[in-house]
Amino acid sequence: MTAASxxxxxxxxxxxxxxxxxxxxxxxxSPWIPAEARVLEIGAGHCHWINAVRAPYxxxxxxxxxxxxxxxxxxEVRVLDVSRDLATLPAGSFDGVLASNVLEHFEPDTASxxxxxxxxxxxxxxxxxxxxxNFRYAYRSYFDDYTHRSVFTDVSLANMLRSHGFRVxxxxxxxxxxxxxDVRARVPPWIVRAYLRSPFKPRAGQMLLIASRP
Numbered sequence: 001m002t003a004a005s006x007x008x009x010x011x012x013x014x015x016x017x018x019x020x021x022x023x024x025x026x027x028x029x030s031p032w033i034p035a036e037a038r039v040l041e042i043g044a045g046h047c048h049w050i051n052a053v054r055a056p057y058x059x060x061x062x063x064x065x066x067x068x069x070x071x072x073x074x075x076e077v078r079v080l081d082v083s084r085d086l087a088t089l090p091a092g093s094f095d096g097v098l099a100s101n102v103l104e105h106f107e108p109d110t111a112s113x114x115x116x117x118x119x120x121x122x123x124x125x126x127x128x129x130x131x132x133x134n135f136r137y138a139y140r141s142y143f144d145d146y147t148h149r150s151v152f153t154d155v156s157l158a159n160m161l162r163s164h165g166f167r168v169x170x171x172x173x174x175x176x177x178x179x180x181x182d183v184r185a186r187v188p189p190w191i192v193r194a195y196l197r198s199p200f201k202p203r204a205g206q207m208l209l210i211a212s213r214p
Contacts, residue, residue, distance in 0.1 A: 017186050019048045024192035025176075026052035032127060032210060037095035040121065042082045042114070043102035046070045050098060061089075083110050086117035094121050100131045101206075103157070108150045112160060119164050122213040128166065130157065130209045131175060138178045138205030154207045166211035178205025 026049060033039065033055060041050035044060035044067055051058075051072035058075045060067060061082060068077045080088065083106055097118050103111040118128050135142055136153045152160075154173040161168055175196075195201060 018046070018180050019051070020186055020189065021180060021192055022048035023052040024189045025049070025196070026054075028193065028196050029129060029210075030054065032129070033096050038093060039096040039098065040089070040094045041098040041100075042086075042118070043099060043105075044071075044077075045100075047072065047075065047077075049100055050075055053096075053098070055096070059089075082114055082117070086114065086121060089121055091120050092123050095123055095126045097122060097126070097128045099128065102132065103130070104132055104148050104150050104152060106149055111150050111152075112164070115160060115166075116164050119166060119213055124213055127169070127210055127212045128161070130211075131206055132157075133178060133205055134173055134207035137174060141178055141205070154209065157207070157209055158211075161209065161211045165213065167214050168209060168211045170208070170210040172208040174201045174204035174206075175208035176206040177201075177203040 030053075033053065035054070037055040038057040038059075039050065039053050039055040040059045040061065041047070041053075042061055044050050044062045045064065047060050047067065047070040050060045051070075060071050060075055060077045061080050063079065063081045065079055067079060071077045080086075082102070099118070103114060106114060115128075122128065132152065133142055133148075134154050135151045142148060142151070154171050158168045158171055
């Protein structure tokens with residue numbers, strides 16, 4: 001059994017109720033993704049986000065060998081290590097790259113390398129969408145995940161993106177609750193929409209950054 005498989009069994013178990021939440025998140029972010037887009041998700045895991053995106057070409061990648069079990073019809077999948085193998089994907093070929101709870105699992109230099117790789121994969125004008133814990137608001141629980149290696153806030157992550165040539169278009173320091181592991185029942189979409197649009201976000205510990213390649 002691989003370390004990735006063990007992690008998913010212990011820390012990131014699947015529950016189908018989360019798919020509906022990600023469907024609403026994808027709808028909320030859809031104005032930022034062109035209708036004809038080619039979209040990549042790195043660290044796709046259970047593929048809730050990439051499955052919910054509307055795009056003619058979708059690719060899910062993860063080091064986890066079981067990722068292919070969770071892709072929806074029409075989503076291509078590849079098992080690869082994004083810390084080493086992003087260069088095996090065609091440069092300048094994606095309109096959007098999704099990264100949910102990925103960068104914090106790498107050592108700082110490796111996380112920076114991954115961001116540089118994402119920049120190379122994007123077309124000019126393409127965007128990266130990053131959702132991950134914001135240490136500023138999640139510090140109490142941040143290291144409950146034993147695989148967290150880097151600490152990012154909305155400020156430090158934005159600056160790292162800028163250092164690689166990105167233009168930060170949107171930063172939401174509080175975007176989602178720190179964890180969706182507690183989601184065990186279907187959450188009505190209107191509640192998710194209301195949460196995303198509200199200036200008051202109880203238990204919010206995850207941030208959203210949207211940045212583009214000029």
